[in-house]
Every structure is written in structure tokens, then in C-alpha cells.
Amino acid sequence: MSRRKNKGAKVIWRKLGKERAWGQATIGENLIEIDPRLGAKRQLEVLCHEQGHLTFPEKTEAEIDRLGKDLANLLWAQNYRRVLISPNSKPPRIS
Secondary structure (H helix, E strand, O other), X not given: OOOOOOOOOEEEEXXXXXXXXXXXXXXXXXXXXXXXXXXXXXXXXXXXXXHHHHHOOOOOHHHHHHHHHHHHHHHHHOOOOOOOOOOOOOOOOOO
16 A cells, blocks of 8 residues: 655745735645745744644634644744745755
8 A cells, every 4th residue: 555645735925915814725726825024923823824724624713723823832932933045055054
């Protein structure tokens, strides 16, 4: 029996002013869109929230909202941050 690889969601960073949203998830396409103008912690929260919609499509908005906030707060407290690296620079060495 072969196992299917669970391919992660594709994340697109674009201004969502017209949509009047911080982020949105498209379940059939496994796609997450996030407004890059948000602060770092809010970006993490919205990313967790939108992934919650993809993982648990049957959950209510209130349940997904709580999940996104709780997970983002846990990750933030453990110092998880988004690191932007220039395409021409060497990645940092992690030991």
C-alpha cells in the first residue's frame, strides 16, 4: 500500500483590500492568501486560522478563530517568527 504525500497549502501574500479580509482560504485549491500589510504576529495568527479552515472545513468560524489564536499565541511564545531571506544571500546556519 502506498502513502500519498500530504502536500502543504500554497501561501500567497497579496493585498486583500478589495476582499476586505486579512486572509482567505480556498479549500478546493488548497490555497491560502494573506495580506502582507499585517503585523508579524497578526500574519502568524491569520496563517494558522486559514490553515484551520483547510484542515477542518466542517468547523464553525468561531472554532477556527479560537484555534488560530491559540496556535499563534503558542508559536509566538516559543519565538517562532517568519524570516525573510534575500534570494541571493546564504541561508543562516542552524546548529
